[in-house]
Each structure stands twice: as C-alpha cells, then as structure tokens.
Amino acid sequence: MIPCFKLHNGVEVPAIGLGTYRIPNDEEAVRCVRDAVAAGYRSIDTAMFYHNEEWLGKGVRECGVPREEMYVTTKLWNDSHGYEPALKAFAASLRRLGLTYVDEYLIHWPGFDVEAFVQTWKAFETLYKDGLVRVIGVSNFMDWQLKVLMERCEIKPMVNQIETHPLFQPAQAIRFCRENGIQVEAWRPIAHGKLDRGALLDAAKKYGKTPAQITMRWHYQNGCRAIPKTTHKERMAENVDIFDFSLTEREMERITNLNTYVRTGESPDEFFLTVKRGSV
Numbered sequence: 001m002i003p004c005f006k007l008h009n010g011v012e013v014p015a016i017g018l019g020t021y022r023i024p025n026d027e028e029a030v031r032c033v034r035d036a037v038a039a040g041y042r043s044i045d046t047a048m049f050y051h052n053e054e055w056l057g058k059g060v061r062e063c064g065v066p067r068e069e070m071y072v073t074t075k076l077w078n079d080s081h082g083y084e085p086a087l088k089a090f091a092a093s094l095r096r097l098g099l100t101y102v103d104e105y106l107i108h109w110p111g112f113d114v115e116a117f118v119q120t121w122k123a124f125e126t127l128y129k130d131g132l133v134r135v136i137g138v139s140n141f142m143d144w145q146l147k148v149l150m151e152r153c154e155i156k157p158m159v160n161q162i163e164t165h166p167l168f169q170p171a172q173a174i175r176f177c178r179e180n181g182i183q184v185e186a187w188r189p190i191a192h193g194k195l196d197r198g199a200l201l202d203a204a205k206k207y208g209k210t211p212a213q214i215t216m217r218w219h220y221q222n223g224c225r226a227i228p229k230t231t232h233k234e235r236m237a238e239n240v241d242i243f244d245f246s247l248t249e250r251e252m253e254r255i256t257n258l259n260t261y262v263r264t265g266e267s268p269d270e271f272f273l274t275v276k277r278g279s280v
C-alpha cells in the first residue's frame with residue numbers, strides 16, 4: 001500500500017500518484033490505469049491540457065477499485081480563468097472524465113492577471129463547497145501568488161503542484177508551502193529519468209535500488225507527494241517500491257545538494273506568456 005499524506009482539510013492523499021502527460025487518449029490510457037492500480041496506485045493525475053481525460057476516466061471507472069478509493073486530479077487550463085469560465089471548464093472536465101466528482105482540482109498556471117486567478121479561485125471555492133471537488137489547489141504558483149489567494153479568498157489552497165526534483169528545487173516556494181500547511185506535489189519528480197548523479201548512484205548501490213527509486217524515496221522523506229509518469233508497468237511498480245528502506249540524513253542532504261537551480265520545464269511566467277501568444 002502506498003502511504004498517504006494528510007492535507008489541511010483532513011483529506012488523505014496518496015504520497016505517489018501516476019503522472020499521465022502524453023499518455024494517449026485511447027485504450028492505452030485504460031491499460032495504464034489498470035496496470036497502475038495493479039501496482040498499488042490509487043491516484044491518477046491528469047489535466048484538461050493533456051487531452052486524455054475521457055479515456056483515463058474510463059480507466060478509473062473500469063479499474064475494479066471502488067471510486068471512493070481512487071483519487072483523481074485534473075486541472076483548469078489557462079484559457080478558462082475567471083469565475084464563470086472556471087465553473088464551465090470544471091463541468092466540461094467532469095463530463096469528459098465521466099465522474100460525479102473530482103478528488104483534486106488545480107489551477108494549472110497562475111498567469112499574470114491577479115484579478116482573473118482570484119476569480120478562478122472563488123469558483124474553486126464554490127465547487128468545493130458544493131461537494132464537487134474534495135481538494136482544491138494550485139499548480140506553478142510562487143509564494144507571492146499564494147499569498148494573494150490567502151489574503152483575498154476564504155479557503156487556503158490545499159496543494160501546490162510544482163516542478164521539483166533533485167536537480168531543481170524552488171526552495172522559497174517549498175518553504176512557504178511547508179510553513180503554511182500547503183502540500184507540495186512534485187511534477188517531473190524523476191527529472192525524466194535523467195538521474196546520473198553520484199549521490200543518487202551511491203545510494204542506489206547501497207540499497208539495491210535504482211536512481212529513480214532513490215529519488216522517489218527522497219521526495220517521500222521530504223513530505224512531498226510525487227506523480228512520476230510512465231506507461232511501462234515494470235516502471236510503475238519500480239517507482240512505488242520505495243517503502244522498505246530509509247535514506248540517512250547525510251544521504252538526504254547529498255541529494256538536496258544536487259540542486260542546479262535550473263528548471264527543466266517551463267517557467268510559470270514565460271510559459272503563460274507563450275500560451276497567451278497563442279502558440280500552444
């Protein structure tokens with residue numbers, strides 16, 4: 001069983017979920033959910049932008065595990081900021097997923113229009129109060145954007161999903177989340193498997209694990225939920241087989257020291273600008 005972290009509203013969320021970006025919207029998505037469930041996963045992370053909600057939803061509905069034991073995340077895309085657009089976007093995601101509620105709904109990117117993301121968040125609060133979402137959160141938010149929500153809105157985000165892994169750790173955003181009881185979720189948690197670093201290789205050798213498993217264990221011991229993506233069932237099993245050993249403080253520190261301060265993914269600011277120019 002994959003252990004859970006408890007969010008500030010009391011909901012227990014699996015420490016590891018399956019990432020699904022680039023999993024195709026067809027029978028392959030159903031197969032991935034089935035294999036993930038067999039490997040012990042109960043959490044699936046998708047987004048409107050991944051264009052695979054339909055078939056992943058079908059996978060969740062048909063995986064054989066009761067709906068209430070599954071944890072489904074989806075995200076609002078950048079073109080749907082604002083109160084009414086956000087409600088509409090959520091309804092459309094729910095319809096595509098074929099579910100009656102979503103476990104976790106995230107604002108995918110904040111953008112620069114503070115008023116727009118505040119209004120989006122107010123819609124999220126409505127969805128939460130209406131019982132259509134169990135956990136509302138954000139993604140790619142810096143600490144100042146979280147502060148805005150906390151000052152202007154009623155409900156504090158329960159999670160912030162951000163790029164973080166040994167090679168890139170946005171320390172300020174992570175510290176702010178920890179200090180404020182906001183669960184950090186790591187996207188690109190195993191840096192696309194590019195983990196050829198001494199601190200990871202040494203620990204892998206010592207514990208008879210792979211660098212990906214050492215990285216997943218490092219996230220777990222940091223209290224960080226992680227959502228590695230793979231379509232291979234062997235890797236699904238590998239990425240959750242991390243609960244039979246512990247890294248020492250020194251090993252944790254060596255891995256933390258791998259931070260290059262360079263993102264592998266888009267920067268929240270630049271990405272949103274790119275999207276606004278219509279290139280996605």
Ligand SMILES: NC(=O)c1ccc[n+]([C@@H]2O[C@H](COP(=O)([O-])OP(=O)(O)OC[C@H]3O[C@@H](n4cnc5c(N)ncnc54)[C@H](OP(=O)(O)O)[C@@H]3O)[C@@H](O)[C@H]2O)c1
Nearest residue numbers: 019020021139187188189190191192193212228229230231
């Ligand atoms: N909120 C956001 O803005 C945001 C942005 C990006 C991603 N995400 C979410 O985070 C998830 C994970 O991020 P990601 O997909 O970018 O990166 P990732 O999970 O760090 O890496 C996925 C890549 O690593 C490979 N892989 C998986 N397990 C492996 C292992 N044990 N050893 C070696 N290679 C392995 C996969 O290949 P195979 O599939 O071929 O096994 C895939 O190419 C996404 O799928 C998505 O759900 C969110």
